[in-house]
Amino acid sequence: MNRPDPRPADLHVGPVREELSFDHGGVSRFNAWFFTAFAGYINYAARAHKGCAFDGITGGAVVELGAGTGANLGYLPAGTHLYAVEPSTQMHERLRRRCQAAGVQLTILSTGAEEIPLPDASVDEVISSLVLCTVADPDRVVAEARRVLRPGGRFRFVEHVAAPQRSVRAGVQQAIRRPWGWLFEGCDPHRHTRDIIERAGFSSVRWEPRKFRRSLFWPVNTAAWGIAER
Numbered sequence: 473m474n475r476p477d478p479r480p481a482d483l484h485v486g487p488v489r490e491e492l493s494f495d496h497g498g499v500s501r502f503n504a505w506f507f508t509a510f511a512g513y514i515n516y517a518a519r520a521h522k523g524c525a526f527d528g529i530t531g532g533a534v535v536e537l538g539a540g541t542g543a544n545l546g547y548l549p550a551g552t553h554l555y556a557v558e559p560s561t562q563m564h565e566r567l568r569r570r571c572q573a574a575g576v577q578l579t580i581l582s583t584g585a586e587e588i589p590l591p592d593a594s595v596d597e598v599i600s601s602l603v604l605c606t607v608a609d610p611d612r613v614v615a616e617a618r619r620v621l622r623p624g625g626r627f628r629f630v631e632h633v634a635a636p637q638r639s640v641r642a643g644v645q646q647a648i649r650r651p652w653g654w655l656f657e658g659c660d661p662h663r664h665t666r667d668i669i670e671r672a673g674f675s676s677v678r679w680e681p682r683k684f685r686r687s688l689f690w691p692v693n694t695a696a697w698g699i700a701e702r
């Protein structure tokens with residue numbers, strides 16, 4: 473299918489609601505360290521997912537929800553302008569360094585993806601990995617992802633999701649919700665992400681449930697990748 477020319481890479485950035493950013497001290501420092509130290513391992517476990525979801529990104533302006541310290545930079549061509557919606561200020565310095573090394577132009581939006589300070593229909597691609605489990609209002613975040621996409625633009629995601637009801641893993645996911653959420657700054661190990669994306673009004677949603685490969689993180693191995701088109 474012929475795609476229209478990509479949107480301009482330099483977008484108008486509106487007011488950023490910095491009160492939605494955070495630094496929880498030691499636990500935020502731990503997360504910034506963890507998602508840097510384990511990026512290679514997580515990318516190994518999720519390689520098949522990311523390879524499918526993020527395949528074919530051609531650059532231009534890309535919005536990443538919860539970009540963390542840059543785990544997905546390998547999927548962005550050099551020269552891409554990455555608009556990284558990342559409320560944890562502890563992630564920012566590592567993200568800057570890794571973008572510089574990857575030749576990716578970076579604008580950090582230090583706020584929650586519940587309010588993305590970019591115009592309607594301004595980008596071709598929105599990506600996320602392991603983020604919809606963590607945001608406080610996932611319906612609003614997915615609505616924002618859809619709003620900033622131009623018609624035909626894609627929201628590409630890789631997420632860990634709720635295990636099937638009444639399975640042992642679902643029980644474990646529910647039992648560990650509180651400590652897991654504390655350690656990983658709000659992450660819900662039992663989130664029904666498919667329903668959230670399907671009710672957001674995209675013109676099509678591809679949803680591919682796949683467990684992560686040989687992952688040590690057994691409770692959250694139930695995962696999916698997908699592409700939702702506006």
Ligand SMILES: C[S@@+](CC[C@H](N)C(=O)[O-])C[C@H]1O[C@@H](n2cnc3c(N)ncnc32)[C@H](O)[C@@H]1O
Nearest residue numbers: 507538539540543560584585601602603606607
């Ligand atoms: C589990 S980490 C994943 C980081 C990165 N995407 C990766 O795959 O390594 C979740 C990320 O979502 C970010 N986050 C938390 N609340 C958010 C929100 N409301 N909007 C956008 N990102 C958020 C966290 O700061 C963190 O960087």
